[in-house]
Amino acid sequence: MSFSRRQFFTLAGAGTASVVLAAPLRALYSRESGGKSVFGQGYGALQADPQGLLDLPQGFRYKAFSKTGEIMKDGNPVPGNHDGMAAFAGPRKTTILVRNHELSPGSRTTVVAPENKKYDALGRGGTTTLIVGANRELIKDYASLAGTYRNCAGGSTPWGSWISCEESTATPDTNTPGNANNVSKMHGYNFEVPARATGLVDPIPLVGMGRFNHEAIAVDPKTGIVYQTEDRGDGLFYRFIPKQPGFLQAGGVLEALKIKGKPQAITKTGFTVGQTMAVEWVKIAEVNPVLDTVRVEGFAKGAAQFSRGEGIAYGKGEFYFACTDGGAASKGQVWRYIPGKNSNDGGSLELFVEPNDGTVLESPDNAIVSAFGDVFLCEDGDGTNYVVGVNLQGELYQFARNALNDSEFCGVCFSPDGRTMFLNIQSPGITFAIWGPWRR
Incomplete structure (x- = not known):
């Protein structure tokens, strides 16, 4: 069991932006370091699902829809490998879900689209958009990004x-x-999909944000600056300062984080939890290199390396991002970055947690913070996978179990009213709407 083998946080829903993420996680590690039990009752024992899909606590129900191979409203089959997802408020109390599909050109399924709507004719990945009614019934689903x-x-x-x-x-x-x-084209870009797009968007790569192994992004709502993680062992932590906040296609400036007084810092080991460090930012001159060298340029200019940066989330002026295999025991790290108060202040960085303990939780991936404060983590490990909750007292509890197979959970998010959790099983590709007696 590894505390973080893949991503720890993903900004997977609008609710994340208004919640301080630190509380339940700090409480969790306080309990662990104090020798107290980190396990709590949660919502009670999981009940076996007669359908053999999703075991939930008593009182909770689900609807399963948009399964791989089913025919969408646009007449094409649902692609496979459901992954990251976000929920947005739609018209007439609907919820709009925009969902990633982690597909390569060699994958068995594809996001079907005409050639003029594909970024790369050989690409099979992209996104689909789902409209879900207040009764949690799927109203419409269609491809929204392809190639x-x-x-x-x-x-x-x-x-x-x-x-x-x-x-x-x-x-x-x-x-x-x-x-x-x-x-047939260069890859390694971000693409934007408006939640209210009614069909396939023009696949415009956001070149100014850099060409590298992108994992996740989070936006500072005060400034419009976009922070980005890179899933490489020698990856960097970036910020993109747009020329026009809210319109990323207009380009901007890409920078990488550098720790003051510690040029070319290797953050995997040797840092103390809770130590605050001043940072500055170095400009990336070649944001769209033919070779995968953005991180090489940044490191040469003194930027710090982070070991497999993955999920990132924003909460009340602070950003939290995970390094999958960081730490002395390669069990993962979570870093906290606080932006500066003005353009001359680069902000501060702190190693928030580094558990170096593999007995608590197995491979948490996507995550979301609920309206009532609990963090929900999707496991992506070997064997049985769970959705695990962390409450404000720092107690872990099992909320859902994949009763179908050993595929990962992903894409967890909540409807804007907080009443419905949406969740994916990646393979064979199923989306769930879950509701019940949530805490208030």
């Missing part, structure tokens, strides 16, 4: 869109004979 590569995570924006991130830097120059994953 991209391994759309794993991303993040929602304050202006009502989903930023879908490509977790690949494949190029036509890297093609090899007989390789099913060959491409």
